[in-house]
Structures are given as structure tokens and as C-alpha cells.
Amino acid sequence: MRNSYYDLANQVVLVTGGASGIGLAQARVFLEQEAFVFTVDCQLGDIHQHEILEQAVVACKNRFGTITILLNTAGILDDYLPLHKTDETLWDNIYETNVKSTYRLTKLVLPSMLKNKRGTVINMPSIAGMIAGGGGVAYTMSKHAVAGFTKQLALDYAAQGVSFKGIAPGAIKTAMTQADFEGDGQMAEWVADETPVKRWANPEEVTELTLFLITPQASYLQGAIVPIDGGWLLK
Secondary structure: OOOOOOOOOOOEEEOOOOOOOHHHHHHHHHHHHHEEEEEEEOOOOOOOOHHHHHHHHHHHHHHHHOOOEEOOOOOOOOOOOHHOOOOOOHHHHHHHHHHHHHEEEEHHHHHHHHHOOOOOEEEOOOHHOOOOOOOOHHHHHHHHOOOOOOHHHHHHHHOOEEEEEEEEOOOOOHHHHHHOOOOOHHHHHHHHHHHOOOOOOOOOOOOOHHHHHOOOOOOOOOEEEEEEEOOOHOO
């Protein structure tokens, strides 16, 4: 149901990772708010990722004329592996998907935002971009990189009308975290118990924060990495 508070009619939203999880939930809620939504989802280790992203931007602009909101949501985990168990292939896949795709897509979209002097980019650093322990060494590296990328872009372009923000989810029930619930589900139970609110969140809870971050009421938030983690970072 459309909520006039958000006023997203005629906004054009490009979402990565839109096939499942948080990205899919974001796409659905922006459609409900009558925005134009274009999604893209690359496979793990896709050697043609750069071309796919370029084609997505071109197709989105051809269809809707411009892109006013970019949601860099796609990401993959690394099974919480420490360095001595992380081979170079895994390291490269995590970097390519979590960091380089964010760099590539933002660089493709940014020129038109600067030209129009408006636009919002929301990245997804995760709590692993703020602390250790939210993933293995490769995932933690990648999310710290996304957090730094977000902050530097915010500093560089705040005066030019383009807003950069980050969301740092904690334990969210998605296909990416499904392994925690498999078997006897002890990992999922442990995560819930370690979270101060004692539960996992649904992707829709992240979408509500996403919606707020693109409103005029959130325009003074520039470069902020906003946790939605059930209090995990309080520990």
C-alpha cells in the first residue's frame, strides 16, 4: 500500500541482488510506493559481471530515462572461514561480488546523478563492516571496504546533491543465511540468543529503514552507516 510520507512516485530505483532476500524485499516495497524499479542479480563468480551491470544500467535508463536511487544490496558470505582456510578463489569471489560490483555499479550511475544534482546511493556494509566476527576474514574485509567506500563518496559528493548512506544489518532471515537454520538449527538459535532482542529479523524490516533513508527527512544523514542489528553492536 502506498504511503504518501515516502512520495516515491516517478523515482527510478535500481536494486542489485533483487532475486531474493533483502534485495527482493526492497524491490517489492518500492513498487508498492509506486516507484519504477529495475533489478539485477549476478551469479557467483560470473566472469561477465561488468558487462551485465553495464547492460542493466543502459536498459534501466532506456526504459525509465534516469536512475535516482541505487541500492547496492547484493552480497555473499564466506562460511565464516579464517584466513588459513580461505583460498584465493574464495577471497576473489567475495571481493568481486561484495566490493567490486558496488564500485562498478556506483561508478556507472554516478555521472547522471551528478549531472542532475540529485540521487541517493544506499550500500550494504553489514555489521561485519563495523566489527569483526560478522563473517569470516574475506567477508569482513569486503564489508569494511564497502563501509569505507560509502563514507569517502559521501564526503566527496555531499555538496553536489548526491547522498550516500549505508545499512548494517545483523541477523536477517534470507537465502544467504539459510545454512544457519539447517540440521538441528543450533547455529540459528545461537545467533538469536546472542542478539539482545533474542530473534532474527525479516528482510522487510530492512526495507522500512531503506525507505526512510531516501526521504527528505533523512537528507542530513550523509555517510552514515545505520545498524539494524537487534542490538548486536551494543555488546
